[in-house]
Amino acid sequence: MSISDRSCIVMFDEMSLAPNLQYNIKEDCIDGLENTGSYKRAAIADYVNVFMVKGLFRKWKQPISFTYSKGPIKSTLLKHLIVKVIGKCREIGLKVLCTVCDQGSANQAAINSLLSQSRSCSEFQVNGEKIIPLYDIPHLFKGIRNNLLKKNLYIKLDNKLNIAKWEHIIDLYYIDRDAPMRICPRLTEQHVIPGKINKMKVKICTQVFSYTVASHLVTFSKWKDNLPNDAEQTGAVIAFLDGLFDSCNSSSKTAPEFKPLLEALSLSSPHEEFWSRAIYVFKQCQILLPC
Template structure:
């Protein structure tokens, strides 16, 4: 205690000396640049003055020169730092006092004598359950950790680092887990869809200490290339008749992936999944150029086999492992593609034996008729839905609201009235 009190007094003297020294230095420097500023102090009204400004004969910081204001800011920051250090020292003193009071408590020695040297070891099932909760909600897991004995975040992160999940071909442990899960499924539940998509990422290199390699280059698993990766391709399975999902694999690419490489990845993923007993009935992706090219290459194999008499080509599917798979484009991109085509072209179609023409002009005429009256019917339609120069072509909701049942039924009724919509 004596030692601490001596250090405390010494620290207090140091802080006070720092404050006095900085104030004196500021006074000397500021008095040199203030000069004739004293003549601007004309107000006789008594107002509270700051100690630093009062020492040089001014009442406001605006009365200082630019150099004086800079020195004033430096001294103010130094005083704030000194006050923060004093508060921190007071906090240490308070914590030390609490620790001393606890050490003097009669029950404290008994508590030390009965503490177990061994820590609580969570079993794997508990860690997996805690990991699932943490992935659902990080804030919720922190709240539950205060109420229950749960593994720390570091423990769960260490558990994830043990999973060998690298770029490229599907991990064997994932296939083993899938095989065990498939054995418990019936024939209908084994039907699933392969989803794949591409997204851009920021190029970044990081040393992987566990694998003794550098991550961030182009990596397809079977081959790596000394090029910075700024795109990633992700593959995932989703049940067609039962709600379940399973991530499969990912690859890093330098720029968008080409169609031939994507075709090889799709075929490999399907063959691996078929090997564990899954029945992939379709693939789903967006209308990217690489996706369209890969699907065309997969269909070319079917065309080649049909020409040689091996299989019959219907032009709507491709074959992997003697099973027909239908390629599909995701609905949001289909909506956007339909709308974007209507902006520049007319749609000719036949309904009940009669030929019709659909134009984007019809949508504009319908919208202008609707906004001409205060009692609007499709209230969600705005200029951003209708006029091409105002349409955000990446927003799916602008498409679906135009092609909704309410808008379509009203347009169909108006089209039957003479002279409104041709």
């Protein structure tokens, strides 16, 4: 592998397991008990934590570590594993530049501890090398959606205050559902009705935060006896979130004219300008309970 091919990220995630015990003839031991790699404990494991490395400039990925625990992994152990895995990657010649995980409480605690130890708010060090911790983009967007289900989002776009309300999205769904021909056929109750939403599926979230939903909120708000006028503000916020997701999820060299942020990042692409604006927008936004 060339030097650039060795540049990679370390990803880690946790999932629950169905408890199960099995005798391992080859190792003469019982599988299914808590095993952190450093020690085993006589407790039936029901969680697994997996680490994977993925190339940054070349498409390759490889799971490299998994540990079993009784209950969710503790942040102190996770912190130790992060440092150990990155160190092992360095020993075999890989250049780890960043980590990626979701916003689980143990993940946040472990990352914050590493940042505090390095006296930084944006990077930590392992054996003198800088590592940038990142949170998984789809989970961040699901977090925004989950907050918007119960609270209004006050956000300033182009010097205009916009208030995004989930009730506008529900209203749009019912208007479209009862129409002779649907214009948002992908929207279902599982997308918009709070008690029926599958909160784990990223697709359910991104199909709501879409260009189609944004454009129809803006259009319908201007028609009499349809959506209220302030639904246009919700449409503007969703259009902004759709562009933000595109900018963080681009993979092709070219993009549709109406969605330029789907283009891969380059010196001439609009990403840097958009991200500078997005940082400014998020610094000023507020999430408040509706009156």
